[in-house]
Amino acid sequence: MSISSLQQALARFADARDWGQFHDPKNLILALAGEVGELAELFQWLTPSEAKQIMNHPASADRVREELADVLGYVLRLATVLDVDLERAVLAKIEINNAKYPVEKAKGSAAKYTDLPE
Numbered sequence: 001m002s003i004s005s006l007q008q009a010l011a012r013f014a015d016a017r018d019w020g021q022f023h024d025p026k027n028l029i030l031a032l033a034g035e036v037g038e039l040a041e042l043f044q045w046l047t048p049s050e051a052k053q054i055m056n057h058p059a060s061a062d063r064v065r066e067e068l069a070d071v072l073g074y075v076l077r078l079a080t081v082l083d084v085d086l087e088r089a090v091l092a093k094i095e096i097n098n099a100k101y102p103v104e105k106a107k108g109s110a111a112k113y114t115d116l117p118e
């Protein structure tokens with residue numbers, strides 16, 4: 001399923017419930033932040049090793065999938081409401097990051113682009 005197909009499915013879901021009236025950019029970004037918080041809560045206090053293993057635990061894995069879906073759903077709704085072409089935006093951002101983080105300087109480094117060697 002494509003990004004636009006997912007956006008259309010979410011729009012149909014919201015339209016059927018007359019929820020478009022609530023889906024203004026401010027409400028959607030706050031809902032997105034809330035869902036990111038719910039996802040983060042699943043990892044809160046886990047060790048790095050436990051976090052890597054979270055999908056090996058079926059109950060936790062189900063919750064991760066649900067919260068990721070909630071996060072993506074609000075990202076998609078926000079893009080729809082703001083008329084942002086997400087495919088173009090992501091590809092454009094990859095190009096920007098390609099320029100900021102040339103492979104020969106950034107490979108294997110977690111440094112911010114401003115701190116990469118000249």
Ligand SMILES: [Mg+2]
Pocket residue numbers: 035038066067070
């Ligand atoms: Mg949620």
